[in-house]
């Protein structure tokens with residue numbers, strides 16, 4: 001089974017240059033996911049010179065870890081949204097999402113982007129009568145907000161359905177191919193795209209700003225942070241809850257799942273999402289779910305749970321891919337899109353929850369309107385400076401291990417250990433080969449947690465993630481974890497609670 005996304009397997013590589021000089025443009029966009037590339041497209045189309053900087057490859061950030069579903073409603077549900085917000089705000093949100101869907105379709109036809117695009121229905125279902133009320137409530141709120149949902153007699157899933165509704169004409173695609181296709185179509189002398197170019201510093205000025213990368217820099221009047229969560233330290237990060245979610249792809253024996261987006265409540269209130277992906281004449285079933293706050297679940301066990309769920313209900317020939325991705329829930333359930341502060345020329349786009357393919361596109365429409373001086377009808381509802389409640393808790397994570405000996409760390413696992421009061425992130429690659437860094441996150445100083453599924457160090461506070469050698473993978477941190485050399489390995493402390501949890505899972509499954 002490949003530990004990468006299905007989308008990557010079925011995409012070509014992009015080869016945009018790396019930034020190696022100093023240039024000047026109107027707008028610099030940091031991040032080449034759906035949000036950044038869509039912003040670049042709209043701004044260059046409107047006559048601005050643009051430079052987009054992507055630390056890795058275009059579309060291979062969280063956009064490439066999504067399920068490729070594009071829909072008008074919101075993952076949290078209209079019922080939850082309407083507990084916190086009034087009629088006008090919700091209408092605004094749904095209108096902006098509908099415009100984003102229209103824009104994605106237009107792009108696919110205009111640029112002839114081959115991204116396995118399909119128009120499909122979204123089906124919401126409950127598999128247990130206790131959740132029927134949730135579906136009925138979505139149906140009645142959908143009427144109120146002009147969403148065209150109908151009652152549905154869903155028969156294609158391999159378990160009994162208690163209640164279901166559907167909305168036609170939503171979209172499925174391969175998200176990496178869509179974003180790559182868009183990037184290839186807009187790349188020009190006035191719309192620079194740089195890959196393998198990590199932003200390592202931002203110098204904010206009065207009229208112009210300077211964005212620095214290792215081998216070059218860009219001077220620009222406007223900056224758009226399209227990095228999923230803005231880089232560096234910003235107040236709005238305290239309103240965002242970093243969350244991880246898991247996906248698995250497999251091939252099935254016998255009939256394939258009918259085309260569609262399927263979201264349902266099964267054994268818990270949590271939504272499980274299912275879809276088929278057909279490519280080169282083959283079918284793959286993709287199932288996503290089992291989310292948890294960053295640093296607060298055993299990632300390895302979550303993946304096992306997802307695999308067991310699929311095995312219980314489907315006739316699986318082979319699991320082919322597994323991956324996990326991250327998203328940020330804002331504490332009032334609405335993304336933050338627009339000017340960082342009134343009159344500022346720095347723009348933010350974050351808090352997309354699990355709906356960021358659509359919200360990322362909405363953000364590009366809103367921000368490009370604002371830069372051009374148009375009054376977007378959605379500026380108020382998504383305004384990053386609106387009054388938002390702080391998130392309820394500051395997360396400290398619960399899977400760190402700091403009480404027994406370093407020798408007990410299983411090979412291929414990591415642990416935070418104590419060395420004379422210093423907290424150290426230690427990864428045991430092999431017996432006597434330990435990689436160590438400081439466990440203190442370079443963003444705002446929280447302690448990182450070991451992620452056993454991805455083999456990474458994840459910060460529970462604002463979701464920065466680091467490789468075993470301390471390099472940044474994602475999140476607001478701008479700098480790598482500090483290197484730390486251990487002198488004496490024997491006296492260090494460690495707790496083997498991962499092993500205990502694995503044993504109890506084995507007992508549960510047997």
Ligand SMILES: Cc1cc2nc3c(=O)[nH]c(=O)nc-3n(C[C@H](O)[C@H](O)[C@H](O)COP(=O)(O)OP(=O)(O)OC[C@H]3O[C@@H](n4cnc5c(N)ncnc54)[C@H](O)[C@@H]3O)c2cc1C
Nearest residue numbers: 031033034035055061062063066067069199325355356357
């Ligand atoms: C399991 C899962 C399933 C999901 N399914 C769906 C779905 O079906 N539909 C949906 O709408 N949403 C879905 N989402 C949410 C969706 O993936 C995200 O909300 C969306 O992709 C965010 O897009 P983005 O462009 O803001 O961020 P990203 O795609 O993460 O792009 C940000 C880019 O910034 C780059 N970057 C970061 N730091 C730097 C730096 N210092 N310098 C330069 N570049 C930098 C990154 O490399 C990255 O490519 C899902 C999420 C998960 C976890």
Ligand code: FES
Nearest residue numbers: 441443444459462
């Ligand atoms: S991500 Fe903010 S302290 Fe680590």
